[in-house]
Amino acid sequence: MTLAADLATIRALMRRALNEILRVPGAAIPGVLAPTIFFLGLTAVFGNLTLLPGFTTESYQSFLIPVSLMQGAGFTGAATGVNLARDIEQGWFDRLVASPAPRPVLLAGLVASASFRSLIPAAMLLIVGFSLGAHWPGPGGLAIALLITMGMAIVAAAWGTTIALKFKTQSASPLMQAGMLLLILTTTAYAPLELLTGWLQEVARYNPVTQIVDAARQGFVGSVTWGETWPGLLALAGLAALLLALALRGMRRIAD
Amino acid sequence: MTGGFVTNARVVAALGRRATRQTFRRPQLMAPILIFPTLLLAIQVGGAGRAVDLPQFPEVNGFLDFMIAGAMVQATMLAGNSGGIALALDIEMGFTDRLLAAPISRFAIVLGRLVGTAALGAVTAIWFLAIALIFGAHIEGGVGGALLIVLLVTLCAIAFGSIGAAIALRSGSASVVQGLFPLVFVILFLSTAFFPGNLLLEPARSVAEWNPLSFIVDGVRDLVISTFSGTQFAEGIAALALLGAAGLGMSAAAMRGRVRRGG
Amino acid sequence: MPAIETRDLQRVFSGDVVAVAGVNLRIERGEIYAFLGPNGAGKTTMVRMLTTLLRPTGGSASVAGHDVVAEAGEVRRAIGVALQEAALDPLMTGRELILLQATLHGLPGAEGRARAERLLARVGLTNAADRRVGTYSGGMRRRLDLASALVHEPHILFLDEPTTGLDPVSRKAIWEEVEKMNREGTTVFLTTQYLEEADNLADRVGIIDDGRIVAEGTPESLKAEIGRPHLEVVLGDGAMERAQEILGRFGKPLPAKDGAALVELEGGASGVAPVVRALDEAGLVVESLELVQPSLDDVFVAKTGYHLEGSGDETAVPEASSN
Numbered sequence: 001m002t003l004a005a006d007l008a009t010i011r012a013l014m015r016r017a018l019n020e021i022l023r024v025p026g027a028a029i030p031g032v033l034a035p036t037i038f039f040l041g042l043t044a045v046f047g048n049l050t051l052l053p054g055f056t057t058e059s060y061q062s063f064l065i066p067v068s069l070m071q072g073a074g075f076t077g078a079a080t081g082v083n084l085a086r087d088i089e090q091g092w093f094d095r096l097v098a099s100p101a102p103r104p105v106l107l108a109g110l111v112a113s114a115s116f117r118s119l120i121p122a123a124m125l126l127i128v129g130f131s132l133g134a135h136w137p138g139p140g141g142l143a144i145a146l147l148i149t150m151g152m153a154i155v156a157a158a159w160g161t162t163i164a165l166k167f168k169t170q171s172a173s174p175l176m177q178a179g180m181l182l183l184i185l186t187t188t189a190y191a192p193l194e195l196l197t198g199w200l201q202e203v204a205r206y207n208p209v210t211q212i213v214d215a216a217r218q219g220f221v222g223s224v225t226w227g228e229t230w231p232g233l234l235a236l237a238g239l240a241a242l243l244l245a246l247a248l249r250g251m252r253r254i255a256d
Numbered sequence: 257m258t259g260g261f262v263t264n265a266r267v268v269a270a271l272g273r274r275a276t277r278q279t280f281r282r283p284q285l286m287a288p289i290l291i292f293p294t295l296l297l298a299i300q301v302g303g304a305g306r307a308v309d310l311p312q313f314p315e316v317n318g319f320l321d322f323m324i325a326g327a328m329v330q331a332t333m334l335a336g337n338s339g340g341i342a343l344a345l346d347i348e349m350g351f352t353d354r355l356l357a358a359p360i361s362r363f364a365i366v367l368g369r370l371v372g373t374a375a376l377g378a379v380t381a382i383w384f385l386a387i388a389l390i391f392g393a394h395i396e397g398g399v400g401g402a403l404l405i406v407l408l409v410t411l412c413a414i415a416f417g418s419i420g421a422a423i424a425l426r427s428g429s430a431s432v433v434q435g436l437f438p439l440v441f442v443i444l445f446l447s448t449a450f451f452p453g454n455l456l457l458e459p460a461r462s463v464a465e466w467n468p469l470s471f472i473v474d475g476v477r478d479l480v481i482s483t484f485s486g487t488q489f490a491e492g493i494a495a496l497a498l499l500g501a502a503g504l505g506m507s508a509a510a511m512r513g514r515v516r517r518g519g
Numbered sequence: 520m521p522a523i524e525t526r527d528l529q530r531v532f533s534g535d536v537v538a539v540a541g542v543n544l545r546i547e548r549g550e551i552y553a554f555l556g557p558n559g560a561g562k563t564t565m566v567r568m569l570t571t572l573l574r575p576t577g578g579s580a581s582v583a584g585h586d587v588v589a590e591a592g593e594v595r596r597a598i599g600v601a602l603q604e605a606a607l608d609p610l611m612t613g614r615e616l617i618l619l620q621a622t623l624h625g626l627p628g629a630e631g632r633a634r635a636e637r638l639l640a641r642v643g644l645t646n647a648a649d650r651r652v653g654t655y656s657g658g659m660r661r662r663l664d665l666a667s668a669l670v671h672e673p674h675i676l677f678l679d680e681p682t683t684g685l686d687p688v689s690r691k692a693i694w695e696e697v698e699k700m701n702r703e704g705t706t707v708f709l710t711t712q713y714l715e716e717a718d719n720l721a722d723r724v725g726i727i728d729d730g731r732i733v734a735e736g737t738p739e740s741l742k743a744e745i746g747r748p749h750l751e752v753v754l755g756d757g758a759m760e761r762a763q764e765i766l767g768r769f770g771k772p773l774p775a776k777d778g779a780a781l782v783e784l785e786g787g788a789s790g791v792a793p794v795v796r797a798l799d800e801a802g803l804v805v806e807s808l809e810l811v812q813p814s815l816d817d818v819f820v821a822k823t824g825y826h827l828e829g830s831g832d833e834t835a836v837p838e839a840s841s842n
Contacts, residue, residue: 001625002625004627005622005625005626005627008622008625008628009622009623009625012618012619012622012623016608016611016619019610019611020610024610030435030438034438037438037441037442038441040445041441041442041444041445041446041460042445043457044445044446044456044457044458044459044460044461045445045450045451045456045457045460046304046307046450046451047456047457048307048310048312048451048455048456048457049304049306049307051310052306052307052309052310087608090606091602091606092606092607092608093606094572094600094602094606095600095606095620095623096623097571097572098570098571098572098595098598098600099595099620099623099624100592100595100596100623100624100625101623101624101625102592174288178292178295182295185299185303186299189299189303190299190300190302190303190304191303191304191306195306196302196303196305196306197301197302197305197306197319198301198302198305199298199302200298200299200301200302200303200305201302203302255571255572255573255574256574
């Protein structure tokens with residue numbers, strides 16, 4: 001297939017994914033609201049952790065907001081997986097798979113929309129966060145945070161797609177969400193590395209997603225430097241590559 | 257009461273057995289109720305554990321000791337939600353109609369379901385007590401305290417089960433009950449489930465002061481982190497009684513409405 | 520080069536379920552070939568293997584000269600597919616669906632749009648094209664599915680139970696469309712559980728049961744193989760066993776159908792009178808009596824031992840073939 005044809009396919013699949021939100025708006029609301037609700041809850045409950053000596057900021061909102069952004073990306077990506085599982089169950093997916101569109105193009109079409117859709121819960125989160133006193137990260141910090149959000153949405157969509165292709169049922173959706181949640185929370189999500197305790201400190205030390213969280217967090221808690229940014233972007237790229245490869249493998253194996 | 261006491265008791269027992277079998281025969285449904293709060297517990301203990309160093313933090317053996325009560329209550333809320341979903345599915349598939357057409361008390365239908373949820377509650381308590389002991393927490397209340405914990409948590413499951421049943425009866429739809437599941441988190445955030453009341457920020461702090469969940473969690477927590485306090489225990493029981501009464505009242509009303517509308 | 524060819528094609532699912540147990544096919548270009556069989560016979564599994572949606576677990580298959588496993592991409596380019604589940608998105612409009620199909624096949628914008636309009640007009644959906652598919656009737660959905668399968672002008676069309684669940688008028692409309700496509704040169708492979716469909720549409724029929732082809736040929740040759748007409752007798756007071764015993768003296772008994780006793784008549788029409796006399800002498804009240812020429816159902820019964828359609832009471836008949 002020519003490049004033009006491939007791009008047209010990706011655009012068409014993205015349009016279809018967007019249609020879901022426009023045509024059944026109620027379905028999107030939980031995914032959009034949930035990150036903000038969790039953000040409000042967690043900051044109210046654990047906000048005073050900033051009193052601990054060694055905490056890198058006095059505003060827990062600023063500290064937590066990048067984590068909530070990534071959680072939003074996680075929910076968005078999981079929704080992609082759930083929609084795919086439904087499409088498989090209802091036979092729609094056969095239409096895509098029986099067509100000559102190359103498998104990587106189909107995958108790109110499925111996950112690309114997630115990255116744009118993740119900006120919706122992100123926008124809500126940022127509005128609420130700033131109004132509660134989260135620090136303004138500056139244009140550079142904000143750009144990095146949003147870039148990472150969109151990247152995590154692709155990671156989550158790839159994970160959701162892999163699960164959907166493997167189990168072919170919507171009831172696997174908890175697995176899609178839990179996987180991402182676990183990945184994001186076993187990091188410096190709740191507190192800086194030195195203040196984590198026990199097993200979590202060890203896991204967070206080696207979890208590549210910690211780099212991603214720290215990179216997204218920079219502008220909100222301090223200044224943005226290239227030294228803090230590149231490890232996060234590298235980890236994100238690596239994670240995305242790994243999960244996209246897994247999803248592609250699943251797509252090629254769907255006829256087994 | 258329609259049907260006489262003995263008949264209804266038998267019906268409740270039979271429905272209870274069915275509910276219990278449903279729960280335990282499908283571990284993939286039971287697992288999220290236990291696994292999810294356990295994972296969250298592990299992450300929160302690891303992430304916020306240093307809070308015990310804060311001067312305002314109550315005297316505890318460890319952060320796990322503090323948190324375990326919240327995890328238990330969270331699990332019972334999920335169990336209640338799951339019982340509600342099961343009841344809603346029964347309604348959707350017409351099984352409840354069969355029961356309503358029989359000469360038995362309406363309440364037997366709800367009570368039978370609650371027996372299953374209570375069993376799940378007891379399992380929850382034992383699971384988390386085991387986790388607590390394995391990972392180094394101390395149950396200051398001793399063996400007696402542990403037994404009281406099992407009792408409280410079981411009653412908790414029944415209370416939330418009755419609320420879940422009320423929602424199921426009112427809506428008749430499993431997806432509505434399922435959709436309310438995120439509410440569990442919101443309500444818990446606004447209580448002392450995860451952090452001491454004096455360290456919460458507004459608005460959680462004010463809401464937590466009168467949130468019945470705070471009293472319930474504190475009742476269980478007291479048995480873990482200190483010796484038995486009659487007041488805390490009584491407050492916990494009272495809060496549970498309040499929730500249970502509300503749940504059963506709503507269930508009765510919803511049941512009446514359902515019967516009047518013809519299902 | 521045949522349009523479709525399979526060699527000992529097999530598909531086993533986990534749990535040792537053998538859905539397709541070694542099928543050999545050779546379908547020439549321009550044919551309409553029908554796979555006829557009951558539910559669970561393996562028809563859908565065959566179609567899914569030939570359309571690259573399912574990998575064979577044994578044997579081989581080639582479509583349009585390309586192997587379905589090694590050259591799946593080329594196969595997909597050459598075929599049009601309309602599956603049993605009518606894989607449609609209820610939230611899309613008919614036009615959006617055909618346009619998406621055109622995009623999936625790499626048709627450039629303007630040409631894709633032109634073809635979409637032509638096809639929508641051809642199946643009579645131009646007026647409904649901007650309504651959501653969720654509002655379409657069953658017949659409309661099938662027509663849309665068929666139209667979208669044609670958007671890239673494939674040489675070979677696969678139809679899995681194209682008229683199941685449709686009313687007679689819609690069914691006829693689909694048949695006319697399929698015949699028209701075939702006249703234009705498209706090879707058609709279809710599966711069906713309807714005798715009439717196979718009889719009317721197909722150049723050749725493969726009767727499939729339990730994952731195997733039990734008979735293959737043109738409808739005429741298959742029926743000629745069976746050859747003999749049979750008598751259908753409906754009795755007034757339901758004296759089935761007695762009637763079957765009497766009938767058994769005049770020819771080979773066949774499985775009962777819809778409350779009627781059946782017997783194959785060796786001598787054809789001349790054998791009717793003795794049967795009537797015998798039933799009359801036995802004092803049995805005959806409500807109706809019909810001499811039926813052989814049909815594909817008879818072929819099916821001869822090969823499998825049971826009816827494909829309308830077997831009401833499964834009254835066992837001695838000496839009926841039982842494999």
